[in-house]
Every structure is written in C-alpha cells, then in structure tokens.
Amino acid sequence: MSDQSTPHRGHRARWFVGASVTVMVAGTGSVVVLTQVSEAQAPPVPPPPVTTAAIAKTDLSEQEDTDGTLGFGAETDLTGRRTGTITALPALGTEITQGKQVYGVDATPVTLFYGMLPFYRDLSAGVPDGPDVEELEKNLKDLGYTGFGTPDNKFTAATATALKQWQKAQGLPQTGTFTPGDVVLATGPIRVSTVTGSLGGPAAGPVVKTTGTSKIVEVKLDAAKQNLAKVGDVVKIDVNGATGTGKVVDVGRVAVPDKDATGQPNGKVVITVRIMLDDPNLGGGLDSVPATVHFVKDVHKGVLVVPVGALLALAEGGYAVEVEDQSGQRHLVPVKTGLFSGGRVEISGPGLAPGTMVVTTS
Secondary structure (H helix, E strand, O other): OOOOOOOOOOOOOOOEOOOOOEEEEOOOOEEEEOEOOOOOOOOOOOOOOOOEEEOEEEEEEEEEEEEEEEEOOOOEEEEOOOOOEEEEOOOOOOEEOOOOEEEEEOOEEEEEEEOOOOOOOOEOOOOOOOHHHHHHHHHHHHOOOOOOOOOOOOOOHHHHHHHHHHHHHHOOOOOOOEOHHHEEEEOOOEEEEEEOOOOOOEOOOEEEEEEOOOOEEEEEEEHHHHHHOOOOOEEEEEEOOEEEEEEEEEEOOOOEEEEOOOOOEEEEEEEEEEEEEOOOOOOOOOOOEEEEEEEEEEEEEEEEEEEHHHOEEOOOOOEEEEEEOOOOOEEEEEEEEEEEEOOEEEEEOOOOOOOOEEEOOO
16 A cells, blocks of 8 residues: 555656657647666666755746847937037047047147036136036046146136146147037047048037947837846846846836837837946947847845756656765655756755755756
8 A cells, every 4th residue: 555645646658659649739739759668678778877856955036038129228319519610530430538629629628627517608807606506617628638626617827827737738729718529529539430520521510429338238128027127136147048137227117118129119118227337349340230138026035946847747746856865765745946047946745854865857
C-alpha cells in the first residue's frame, strides 16, 4: 500500500525515437513518435547524471522590462543672434567646452559660455544690476579674465576691463560692451549632432543642433507605471548584447501621447525617464542603439530560492522539489511558490533550508 501523504508525480521514463508506436500529443498540433526499446533490441542505456543545486537564501526581485534608446538625448536647436555671414561651422560629433568656438561669423568666433539665464540685453557700464551681469563675470573669471573680485550683479569699470581683454583675445572690437549674440549659452559642454546652417549663409538663423556629451538611455514609460522609476534608482540595462547598470537621473512629470514608428498616436500615454550609464562605453561607438531597461518592480528579501527547473508539477496540483539527502536518498517535498525572476523561483516548504540539495534540470 502506498503512503497517501507522499506527493505523486509521473515516473521519469526513458523513451527513444522509433517507428513502431506513434503518440499524438493532444492540443499541441505536434506528433511525437516514441518507441520503448526492449532489452533484446538494444543494450541498456545508463540513466543520465543527476544535476543538483543548493537552496539559497537571498533577495529576489521582480523586474519590469521596458524598451528604450541609448544615445546623447534630445537635440536643442541653436539659432544665431549675431548679424553677419557664417564663415565657420563645426563638424558633426564635435564636443565643445566653455570658451571654445561653436561657429564663426565674419571671421570671428562665437564661443560657448555656461549658464542658465539667457543673455537678454547688452551689458556695459551703467546698466542696472542683474543676475545676467553675475553670469557674465563668472564666465570671464572661469576663462582667466578677472580683476573685478567675486562675481556679482554689478557691472563695474573692472568688469569692462576684463571684458575688453576677452574681446581682444576673440578678435572682437574692444568696446567694453557685451552683446548676447557674441556667445552661445548652455548649461555645460555640448556636442554637435546636426549642422543646419551653411557657410556663406546668414548668421542670424539656424546654425546647429546640439546634445549633451554624455550618453544616456531614454525610456518612454507607461504613465500608469511611473512609480517604477525614481531619481537615484540603479537599474540594469541591456545594450547590443552587453549588460551594464545606470542611475535614473530624471523622471518626466508631463505625460504625453506615445507615437508609433510612423509618427501616429498608438493610444498609450507615456513619460520620459532618463538614465545615466555607469559605464559610458556601453554600446560601443554607436551614437544611437536600442536598449532594454530592467526596472525593479518588487523585492522579496531573505527568501529561499531554487532554479525554476527544480519545480515538479504534482498530479494532485501544486508543486514539489526533489530533495537529496547526504546519503543520496531522494524524496519529494511539496512547496509553495512565490516570486519568479531570472530563472529562479521563491519557495517555502517543510524542512527546507539554505544548503539543502534539490534535483534540477537547470
């Protein structure tokens, strides 16, 4: 008489391809031809070696995979503000830092300044105080033109002197008056992504499009799943067959309709999530490449985990694992399953502990 408390499962039978018995597998549309080989037909074949794995106690996380793009981020249009003729343009991919030429007008450079507040007026002695004066002085000081003390919002004679020194170095008239069209303003280094102006064309118009200089991953995340991404979160990223990590640096707060490859609305509403790579070389030298971001959806801490291949489906329903004791004896232990992730599964069951060996197919 069998022990009624022992879970039942099908025997592990060895079958070989042959021609005498044909079995249709219901519901699959497949035909499997199986023949049980007798001792007279072929010599006995030893059973395959058993693969075992130790039960581990660890944190298991559930992931939400979302498609994105690795690149340099959105482009910004740069429109020239100085009158004249374009006489120099940067090459595609050029990275430009503070004080360096972005393009040329009438054989003089238009250089890059750093700042947040757009220059909106000419600056010279006698202008009302303002934060744009402080922004100008900060740039002059960074480039080595000083004499006015700590940058502040007052345009003084010392400011005018430092400005003239900078103008002389640029080949500009030494007027002591700063004109917004003499510079390009950005928050940091820029990279030329598109050239929209043309040599000999008017300088007061489209010149180039720029991006940041660091590669980022941009994800269009379903607005209903915005809680998956928080600034500072570390996520895994798959790019072009390689895997790396990155940190979420921006989570959009404006939901917009998503579009398909033809530019038509696809019925989804999304926010943009930006992720900075920990390894800037991930993705190789490609300027733009598809990426998959693995957001952490749920985490179960300190749980027992086995490979998914260790689960056995029971005839009466549910699952069990086949435990191997120190003497090599095996028996089934019914288990409850929890989180599935990355080929592993959370389990709980009587007598199970970290280090217990279970039979597995993977």
